[in-house]
Amino acid sequence: xxxxxxxxxxxxxxxxxxxxxxxxxxxxxxxxxxxxxxxxxxxxxxxxxxxxxxxxxxxxxxxxxxxxxxxxxxxxxxxxxxxxxxxxxxxxxxxxxxxxxxxxxxxxxxxxxxxxxxxxxxxxxxxxxxxxxxxxxxxxxxxxxxxxxxxxxxxxxxxxxxxxxxxxxxxx
Amino acid sequence: xxxxxxxxxxxxxxxxxxxxxxxxxxxxxxxxxxxxxxxxxxxxxxxxxxxxxxxxxxxxxxxxxxxxxxxxxxxxxxxxxxxxxxxxxxxxxxxxxxxxxxxxxxxxxxxxxxxxxxxxxxxxxxxxxxxxxxxxxxxxxxxxxxxxxxxxxxxxxxxxxxxxxxxxxxxxxxxxxxxxxxxxxxxxxxxxxxxxxxxxxxxxxxxxxxxxxxxxxxxxxxxxxxxxxxxxxxxxxxxxxxxxxxxxxxxxxxxxxxxxxxxxxxxxxxxxxxxxxxxx
Numbered sequence: 061x062x063x064x065x066x067x068x069x070x071x072x073x074x075x076x077x078x079x080x081x082x083x084x085x086x087x088x089x090x091x092x093x094x095x096x097x098x099x100x101x102x103x104x105x106x107x108x109x110x111x112x113x114x115x116x117x118x119x120x121x122x123x124x125x126x127x128x129x130x131x132x133x134x135x136x137x138x139x140x141x142x143x144x145x146x147x148x149x150x151x152x153x154x155x156x157x158x159x160x161x162x163x164x165x166x167x168x169x170x171x172x173x174x175x176x177x178x179x180x181x182x183x184x185x186x187x188x189x190x191x192x193x194x195x196x197x198x199x200x201x202x203x204x205x206x207x208x209x210x211x212x213x214x215x216x217x218x219x220x221x222x223x224x225x226x227x228x229x230x231x232x
Numbered sequence: 233x234x235x236x237x238x239x240x241x242x243x244x245x246x247x248x249x250x251x252x253x254x255x256x257x258x259x260x261x262x263x264x265x266x267x268x269x270x271x272x273x274x275x276x277x278x279x280x281x282x283x284x285x286x287x288x289x290x291x292x293x294x295x296x297x298x299x300x301x302x303x304x305x306x307x308x309x310x311x312x313x314x315x316x317x318x319x320x321x322x323x324x325x326x327x328x329x330x331x332x333x334x335x336x337x338x339x340x341x342x343x344x345x346x347x348x349x350x351x352x353x354x355x356x357x358x359x360x361x362x363x364x365x366x367x368x369x370x371x372x373x374x375x376x377x378x379x380x381x382x383x384x385x386x387x388x389x390x391x392x393x394x395x396x397x398x399x400x401x402x403x404x405x406x407x408x409x410x411x412x413x414x415x416x417x418x419x420x421x422x423x424x425x426x427x428x429x430x431x432x433x434x435x436x437x438x439x440x441x442x443x444x445x446x447x448x449x450x451x452x453x454x455x456x457x458x459x460x461x462x463x464x465x466x467x468x469x470x471x472x473x474x475x476x477x478x479x480x481x482x483x484x485x486x487x488x489x490x491x492x493x494x495x496x497x498x499x500x501x502x503x504x505x506x507x508x509x510x511x512x
Contacts, residue, residue: 080353081282081286084353084354085352085353085354086354087354087427087487089426091425091426093354110245111244111245111248114245114248114249114252115252118252118256121256122256125259126276126279127279127353128353128358128360129353129358129360129396130358131259131260132255132256132257132258132259132260132261133256133260133358135252135255135256135259136253136256136257136260139249139252139253139256140249140253142249143245143246143249191257191260192358201423201424201425205424
């Protein structure tokens with residue numbers, strides 16, 4: 061196993077713990093909850109094996125589901141986002157960025173990265189809410205929730221990403 | 233055949249993803265929460281343990297508030313006790329017969345098991361609570377859960393030391409309820425708009441209400457009659473023109489919920505069996 065894979069699995073574990081122990085206790089104004097764990101999909105190297113990305117997405121979603129008693133919901137949403145990761149990357153990043161282990165970040169390719177993360181988070185949130193709301197469908201309500209949760213998730217992701225980069229930069 | 237193999241090889245990632253997504257959707261739709269294995273819920277021993285550990289840190293932040301609430305509750309019970317004692321002594325007749333002494337060891341129908349909330353998730357419409365009491369403490373599925381202020385939810389799964397609860401603020405929750413000052417029953421559910429408010433639906437059109445009216449539990453196999461659920465806070469949009477719907481401000485604050493009581497109904501099995509036997 062490559063060292064990078066171990067690092068990535070540790071990142072997933074940390075994000076899962078953060079999600080269930082901290083993020084799911086937050087409910088901003090009773091409507092918005094940050095769904096932070098999807099961040100790991102944006103921080104995998106661009107050239108990662110698609111099988112690996114999809115499997116990781118499914119497993120992380122499944123573990124989150126067990127913690128939150130929502131069988132299949134997070135697993136389905138995260139697997140679909142993992143599949144869409146490659147097409148979305150092709151859409152937002154220029155071809156010169158496509159190195160094997162290029163990890164996108166807010167400082168390294170800010171504009172493209174921001175657009176990419178916004179697309180991923182919006183997709184993930186929409187999937188989560190529409191899968192979760194099958195039983196009672198209230199469109200305005202669902203849209204407000206998607207908006208609120210996406211906003212707070214994005215703020216957190218960009219904050220964490222800029223902090224991580226500063227740490228890496230000061231170590232070098 | 234070769235074309236088929238080629239096709240499978242070329243689109244293997246897609247096929248793989250479709251299989252995983254299909255499996256997830258199977259879980260979403262097929263798993264009635266009552267039939268699900270306890271290992272796939274937050275009541276399993278690993279997640280239960282983790283939640284319990286994180287909760288033991290979190291409870292310190294609520295000590296002050298909980299202490300105050302307990303004192304308030306204590307004061308209220310104390311004054312009630314005083315009134316009851318007063319009544320008892322006033323009506324006590326010294327020459328009344330002692331031949332028909334009441335059975336002093338008669339067990340009451342309801343027993344309360346105190347428990348602590350070790351986890352509450354806010355994940356859109358499917359919120360769940362994990363409690364730190366399980367089968368070993370006498371907790372069984374279908375028991376009601378209340379806080380000091382009002383109704384919380386219903387136990388749906390219990391493992392040896394933990395149990396998972398569907399709270400009012402879950403889309404799947406349904407409860408028969410009524411206004412304190414009327415005899416008409418409605419159905420309480422949650423529309424997912426915010427965690428302070430639930431909806432009381434299917435009340436007759438002529439039902440009058442005032443803001444602040446108390447909403448109580450009515451016929452239910454799970455809760456005793458007359459427990460506070462919340463207070464009417466306004467008129468809600470009705471799905472059906474023949475019925476009224478009200479917004480109900482929930483008595484329980486799910487943000488700060490810490491200590492709850494699980495209601496054990498000693499007649500539950502008996503009543504359940506009787507009702508089952510009618511159905512057959």
